[in-house]
Amino acid sequence: MxxxxxxxxxxxxxxxxxxxxxxxxxxxxxxxxxxxxxxxxxxxxxxxxxxxxxxxxxxxxxxxxxxxxxxxxxxxxxxxxxxxxxxxxxxxxxxxxxxxxxxxxxxxxxxxxxxxxxxxxxxxxxxxxxxxxxxxxxxxxxxxxxxxxxxxxxxxxxxxxxxxxxxxxxxxxxxxxxxxxxxxxxxxxxxxxxxxxxxxxxxxxxxxxxxxxxxxxxxxxxxxxxxxxxxxxxxxxxxxxxGLLVKPSHNLKYVDGSLVWSGVIPMAIIGVARSYDIDLKRYMSDYGKKVYEKVEHASIVDALGRYPGLTWKKMAKPEYADPNSVPEFVEAVNKINLGSAPTPTAPGFIAQGNGGVLEGTFSNRPGVGTGDGVMVAGDVRALARQYCDKGDAAIKFRQYDALSHVGAIVPWVPSALSWLNDRFAGKKAPSDCGNIAPGNSLAPDKPVPHAR
Structure with missing residues (x-):
């Protein structure tokens, strides 16, 4: 900047x-x-x-x-x-x-x-x-x-x-x-x-x-x-x-190899390792360890666009090319999967962009799909539908198909403030339940054997 x-x-x-x-x-x-x-x-x-x-x-x-x-x-x-x-x-x-x-x-x-x-x-x-x-x-x-x-x-x-x-x-x-x-x-x-x-x-x-x-x-x-x-x-x-992070393992696959948001990969690895006191560096390649050390105290400002095309595979040792082959990592990312968390009792307004190509993320992998560049739209839809099915609170949902992560904040801010004003005023919360398109599976990840 x-x-x-x-x-x-x-x-x-x-x-x-x-x-x-x-x-x-x-x-x-x-x-x-x-x-x-x-x-x-x-x-x-x-x-x-x-x-x-x-x-x-x-x-x-x-x-x-x-x-x-x-x-x-x-x-x-x-x-x-x-x-x-x-x-x-x-x-x-x-x-x-x-x-x-x-x-x-x-x-x-x-x-x-x-x-x-x-x-x-x-x-x-x-x-x-x-x-x-x-x-x-x-x-x-x-x-x-x-x-x-x-x-x-x-x-x-x-x-x-x-x-x-x-x-x-x-x-x-x-x-x-x-x-x-x-x-x-x-x-x-x-x-x-x-x-x-x-x-x-x-x-x-x-x-x-x-x-x-x-x-x-x-x-x-x-x-x-x-x-x-x-x-x-x-x-x-x-x-x-x-712009919500729901199932981090999906986000890791979504930004893998992207032009801008791939810098989030080492940030997520470090954040998970630090939060749950696990050593993920032992699964990293020499290159991965160098990136890890450079990003260890970085902010998103430092990481975005710094490593275009970066992938988990480039950071990991060959036998751990699949992130699910690292059992501690799978256990940790399952703990931060919102799909497995309790259902809120308060009403919610959830918005999500889906124009990630504008920020250099072109991924559309099976089971993951598209997103805003860093957050996965199918995961957010799935969570909103889950809240509708399991909870009693109204959920308002908006997907901005033509907007990326940064761009979606522009329409979201006034909409969010207006929605909150109505809740404080005691107005009935609007609901889009029944009108939200299907999303991805939010089931916990399962570990797989590492390559020999």
Whole structure:
């Protein structure tokens, strides 16, 4: 991303947030629990739980630390204040962990309604998280999170308080859907906790919204809420998402050899390995290990278009040319298959592009089909149909056949906001159940023997 693009993002983001600046002075009264100035991410002690009690002794959503600071856009401070919270949550292996979220109060809000906005910052570097970008850490990977200020500002202006969790956790467990969901749900708990000082009421109604990586967090949060956080589930008005990762093993085949999105292959391998503490490097070829090491702390900005034509086969040893011949990998990707997750009880709006050729993905493999360049349209249709069949909540579904992953966000944003507004207004959720075309099988993958 060149300097001109960064400057345009900064100008647009600051302008958008500045619209809320004058009334947002009221937010400044929120009590600070730490420094109000931006701190270098690498030395920021706010992110570390250093209490005397074991982390496991806290309940999910309990507030561990808090601070108030200025909301920064590409390193530029705005007059808008944000409260950041360190809170207890759960990682991909169901172990206690500490997460971070950012709460921005609406100038016209009363603490009774809020939107949890899940960022698509997609990174293997914890320092690219939205909380660090908002605190003023200027990194190329964090530019994505800063650009999303353009989506946050309209929510604030319509009276919604906005909660922005670091969905990937503090290890940047890329693509670990269950962890994304836990972090999101406990972020909502923390924001409404009386110890947070945010002013968001414990009974506040919430909507979930996110695109791409943010859609992973949004859908997993909606799916896990009934069992993991029923206290949050009963307050959800609905979830709106676009560009969704459903069955990662299909996505791996879909982007295999693509021109732009093939860089996601090593990111996914690393994210799965990191999330579930498995060593996948021992299955990699010498070339694969070199790519692995280069991408190990990369963001999506670093990886896209960096390895055109990259395939799993090029990264793996010859005997592991089929990813299903790596049993630990199969076990892990099955854990992050939304097709095997619970069914949400809240209504949903799910949108998906299908013009992936526009972004250099020409794949159309049997059982996988086409998509938006990185996400598989048939998987998303199958999930929407599954929710219609198994659940009682209405599902609105849209497939943008002529739009790619990046392009589909343009019609999705106003549609998602309008859909959420109607849910908060108490209007009956529309349903496309019965009119959604068939999709792919979402059955768990099975391991196969490796070549001899």
């Amino acid at each position: 060149d300097k001109i693009a960064v400057r345009h993002i900064a100008t647009a983001g600051v302008t958008a947030l500045a619209l809320t600046a004058a009334p947002a002075a009221a937010v400044a009264s929120a009590p600070a629990g730490g420094s109000s100035a931006a701190t270098a991410a690498s030395s920021d002690s706010f992110y570390t739980y250093d209490g005397s009690k074991p982390l496991s002794s806290y309940a999910p959503g309990d507030v561990l630390k808090k601070r108030t600071l200025q909301y920064h856009v590409v390193g530029i401070p705005t007059p808008v204040k944000a409260v950041q919270l360190l809170y207890r949550t759960t990682d991909a292996q169901n172990r206690p962990s500490a997460g971070v979220t950012t709460v921005v109060r609406s100038p016209g809000g009363d603490g009774s309604k809020a939107v949890s906005y899940q960022s698509f910052y997609d990174s293997l570097n914890p320092e690219d998280g939205p909380s660090r970008a908002i605190a003023g850490d200027l990194r190329l990977g964090g530019v994505i999170a800063n650009a999303e200020s353009l989506f946050v500002a309209p929510l604030l202006l319509q009276g919604y308080d906005v909660v922005i969790p670091d969905t990937e956790g503090q290890s940047a467990d890329f693509a670990a859907g269950p962890e994304y969901g836990y972090n999101t749900l406990d972020s909502i708990r923390a924001a409404g906790n009386s110890a947070s000082g945010t002013g968001i009421r414990p009974d506040a109604r919430f909507g979930l919204v996110g695109y791409s990586g943010g859609a992973i967090a949004t859908n997993w949060a909606a799916a896990l809420a009934p069992g993991y956080a029923p206290d949050v589930d009963k307050r959800l008005v609905g979830y709106a998402e676009g």
